[in-house]
Amino acid sequence: EVQLVESGGGLVKPGGSLRLSCAASGFIFSSFSMNWVRQAPGKGLEWVSSISASSSYIYHADSVQGRVTISRDNAKNSVFLQMNSLRAEDTAVYFCAREMSRIVGAQGFDYWGQGTLVTVSS
C-alpha cells in the first residue's frame, strides 16, 4: 500500500525556518517525481515545489522562490521542503504528493499524504 506521511510542521515566528519531511512507502520511491502542495485555511490548493525522480529537475512556485528548497533522499525514501524567511501568508497545510511519472509535469498526482500544518505567527 502506498503511503505518504508528512511531518515537521508547527508554529514558527515570522522570519523563521522549518524543514518538512515526507516519508514514502509501498512503492519504488526512486521512480517517481515528488511534489509539495499547500492549502491555506479555507482556501484552494497551491503548488509549491516539484522534484524529478533523480533530482535532476527542480521547480518552485514564484510565491516561494528563493525561500524554499526541495530535496529528496532516494536511499531513505523521503522528500524534504526547507522553508526559510517564513511569512504569515505561508500558513497552510502542506501536502506531499506523488506524480505518476519520473518526469515533473507529465502526469497527475496520484497519491497524497494527509498533510502537516505550518502556522507562521508571532
Add this chain to the structure above:
Amino acid sequence: SYVLTQPPSVSVAPGKTARITCGGNNIGSKSVHWYQQKPGQGPVLVIYRDSDRPSGIPERFSGSNSGDTATLTISRVEAGDEADFYCQMWDSSSARVVFGGGTKLTVL
C-alpha cells in the same frame, strides 16, 4: 502566468449529471487532471490526462478537454460526491504546476 478558471460552485440534484468546467487559453492542447477533496482530507485524483480514470474511481466520473475548456462530468450524482474539485495542469512555458481555484459541488 497561465490561469485556470473554475466556477466557485455547482449544485446538482441526486441522480442528475454535474459538469464542472476549467477554463484556460487553448487548454485543449494541454493535459488536464482533476482532484476531489472532501473536508479534512487530502485530495484524490479522479481524472488524469484529460479523460483517464485511475483504478478505483467510479465510471460515473469522466473528463473531456477541447478548445478553451476542460470539463469534469459526474453522472448519476450521489450525496457522497459532495466535495471540492480542482483542475490542474503543467504549464511548460513557465515550468510551473497550475491549479484552478476550485469548485464546490453541492448535492441538493
